[in-house]
Amino acid sequence: MARLRSGHTAFADGKVLYVWGGCQSVNGEEVILPSDEIWLYDMESGGWSREAMKGEVPPLLSQACGSYLQGTLHVFGGCSSGGHSNQMYSVNVQDGEFSWRRVSDAAGTTPSPRDKHSCWVNRDRLIYFGGYGCKTIREVNNNQNFIVDESSWGAIGTAFFRFWGWNNEVHVYEPEENAWTEPVTQGSPPVARASHASACLGDRGYVCGGTETSSLDIHCLDLDTWTWSQIDTPAAPLPVGRSLHTLTAVTDHTLFLFGGLGVTGQPLSDVWEFDAQTCEWRERAHPHKDKPRLWHTAALGNDNDLVVFGGSCEYTVLMDSITILRSPVQKHCGDVLIFQTQPYPLLRLCEDTVGRNASLLREQVAWLPAKVREVILKRISFYKKGAPQHD
Template sequence: MENSTVPRVVDWVGTQTELGRSDHTAVVNGNILYVWGGCQTVIGQEVTLPSDEMWMYDMESGLWSLSAMSGDVPPLLSQTCSSYLQGHLYVFGGCDGHAHTNQMYRVNLDDREFVWKRLTDTEGTPPSPRDKHSCWVYGERIIYFGGYGCKTVRELNNEKNFTVDHTSWATIGTVIFRFWGWNNEVHMFEPETNSWSEPQTQGACPSPRASHASAVVGSKGYVCGGMDSTLIDLHCLDLDTWTWTQVYSTVGTLPVGRSLHTLTAVSESKLFLFGGLSATGQPLSDAWEFDTRTKEWKQWDHQHKEKPRLWHSAGLGNNGDVIVFGGTQDYTVLMDSVAVLRSPSKNHCADVLIFQTQPYSLLR
C-alpha cells in the first residue's frame, strides 16, 4: 500500500559534493528554489542523480532542505526539459540511461507531498523522443521547441525540420533506417485536455538546434543560441498566430554565439542572458539584457564575472532577481576523427548567484 504520509523533510547544510550539480531542473516559487535531478562527477564519470528527491533552498534563511518523492517516480533522466504551470512541475523527454524518451511526468509542488504522476493515455501524437530541447508556457499550455533525437525514415517527411547528424551513424544506435539529428519542430501540450498537437507555423523559422535557451515575453516565445555560430541569433514565435520572425539588433554589440546558457524574461519587454559555452569551447560568465522593443543588446557589469557557468539553471525571483544555481565552469570539449566528445566536468557548482535586474524597493 502506498504510504500517504507527508514525505520526510530535513534541514541540510549542503556541501559542494552533496549539492553541486549540472543539467538539473530548477523552479523558483516565492522564496523557495526547488531543485530536482541533474548530474555529478564521481571518480571521473558523470552520474545521474536520484529522481526521487526534491531539494529546496529557502532564499530568506539561506537553508537547504531535502524531501523524498513517491508515486510514478521517473527513471534517472538527463538532458530533459521542465516547465512550471499552475503549481505543477512538468518534465518531458530526455535520456533515461538506455535511450531517448518522450514521456511526460508531473508533480505538484504546492502541496509539498511530492507525488509523481506519469501522464499516459494522452490524445494526439506526442513529439518523437528527444533531449536538449526547450519550452515556453503560455495560455495554460506548454509549447516545446527543437532538441536532438532520432527519427525513422517514415518520420523524416520534412527535411527542413530535421538536420541529420552524420557522425551518429558511427557512434549511436544499431537500428537500421533510424536517423539521429536536430529538429526545429513546435509541439504543444494542453494539461487540461491531456492532449498533444503540432501547430502549423509560418515565417522564417530557426534552423534545427539543441542546447539552446528560450523564454516568453507577453505572447511571444523567444529562442536563441544552440548553434555553432560566431554571434548569437535570436528568433521570435508569435504564440497566437504561430508566425516566426528572426530578430535583428541594429544597435550596439551582439553577444558571442553559445549553447548551454540561460535566457530569462525579467519584465514585459526585457530578456536576461547569462553564461553558456562559446562556439570555441570556452565557458562564459558574461551577462546581457535584450530589449524586445528597441531590439538592442546591452552587456551587464556584474559581480559574478569570475564565476563562469554553463549547463546551469536560471529563474525569476522576487523583485526581478534572476536566480542562477548549479552548472559547471570547467567543461571540456575533446575532438577525435569521428565525433565531438564531452569530457566529464570536474567541478559542479553548488552556489546560488543572484542578479539584481531592477532597483529594490525601500522595504526590500
C-alpha cells in the same frame, strides 16, 4: 546542501527555489542524480532542505526539459539508460505530497524522443521547441524540420532504422485537456538546434543560441498566429554565439542572458539584456565575472532577483583521432548567484541592512512584532551562511 549538479531543473515559487534532477561527472563518467528527491532553497534564509518523492517516479534522466505551471512541475523527454525518451511526468509541489504521476493516454501525437529542448509556458500551455533526438526513416523522410547528425551513425550503430539529429519543431501540450498538438508555423523558423535558451514575453516566445555561429541569433514566435520572425539587431554590440546558457524574462519587455559555452569552447560569464521594444542588446556589469557558468539554471525570485544555481564552470571536451566523444569533463557547481535586476523597495533594503548588521542591532530585533521578527531572523541566517553575492 544540494549536491553539485548541471543540466538540472529549477524554478521559483514564492520565496522558495526548487531544484530537481541533473547530473555530475565522476572520473569522466556522467552520473545522473536521483529522480526521487527534490531540493528546496529558502531564498530568505539561504537554507536548503530535501524532500523525498514517491508515486510513479521518472527514470534517471539527463537533459530533460522541466516546466512549472500552476503548482505543478512537468518533465518531458530527456535521456535515460534506455535511450532518448518522449515520456511526460508531472508532480504537484504545493500539496506537500511530492507524488509523481506518469502522464499517459494523451490525445494527439506525442513528439518523438528528444533531449536538450526548451519550453515556453503560455496561457496554461506548454510549448516545446527544438532538441536533439531520434526519428525513424519514415519520420525523417516526411519531416523538413530535422537535420541528421551524421556523426551519430558511427556512434550509435545498433539501430539502423533510426536517425539522430536536431529539430526546430513546435509542439503544444495542454495539461487540462491532456492533449498534444503540432501547430503549422509560418515565416522563417530558426535552423534546427538544441542546447539553446528560450523565454516568453507575453504571447511571444523567444529563442537564441545553440548553434555554431560567431554571434548570437535571436528569433521570435508569435504564439497567437504561429508566425516566426528573425530579429535584426544592430551590428554592435552583440553577444558572442553560445549554447547551454540561460535566457530569462525579467520585465514585460526585457530578457536577461547569462553565461553558456562559447563557440570556441570557453565557459562564459557575461551578462546581456535584450530590449524587445528596441531590439537591442546591452551588456551590463556584474560582480560574478570570475564565476563562469554553463548548463546552469536561472529563475526569477524575490523583488525580481535573478537566481542562478548550479551548472559547470569548466568544460573540457574529450577527443580521439576520429571524433568528439560525448562524455565531457566538467567541474560542477553548487552555489547560488544572485543578480539584482531592478532597485529594491525600501522594506527589502531595511531587511538586508538589519541582516548584515545583526550583531549591532540584536536588542532592537527583539523589539519587533513577531511576523517582522521572523523575516528578519531569516535574513540574519541568510547573511550568516555567507549570502550569495548581489550585483
